[in-house]
Amino acid sequence: GAVVSQHPSWVICKSGTSVKIECRSLDFQATTMFWYRQFPKQSLMLMATSNEGSKATYEQGVEKDKFLINHASLTLSTLTVTSAHPEDSSFYICSARTGGKSEAFFGQGTRLTVV
């Protein structure tokens, strides 16, 4: 299957700082990338969808100024959590799909802890 690499796999940051998470498709061109958040024992919640070269579409209730998404190339998307607070602590996962396939492939996830 297609490989999606997410970095870092875990990060601890101080409250008020910003954290950038990278998501790369290694062996295919990702026309669409998705960012999810998963709290313990809950399902993955879609935060936003981004298509290469255009602005991300955010789900209702997700602050676009807090969660900055950039999808500048067909192999890289970044999520920046700005002014992080402890309640932002969660498991963030990206996924990517190419136009030729209907399924999406996931990165390994990033466990963010804000202290």
Place this chain on the structure above:
Amino acid sequence: RKEVEQDPGPFNVPEGATVAFNCTYSNSASQSFFWYRQDCRKEPKLLMSVYSSGNEDGRFTAQLNRASQYISLLIRDSKLSDSATYLCVVNNFNKFYFGSGTKLNVKP
């Protein structure tokens, strides 16, 4: 109303048992459907796509009922390694929505 609903379980079954999960979705215009598997603290991995005609991959059988808007996954001859959370996923207009997952515990 949630896009995708699943029974969270857990389903506790002995090795060798047959177990079935169902999932319902709310948007009748949904285009494609999948089952993903997620192990504890790991990312989801695609288990199989679900087609209207039903499809089988080894011990796993998936079915889609568009009229009733539900998807099923059947696991035969359960193995210990099947223990995981199974996520029902629905694609609506290029957005993937996940169910909360059904936890399966296969015991010796």
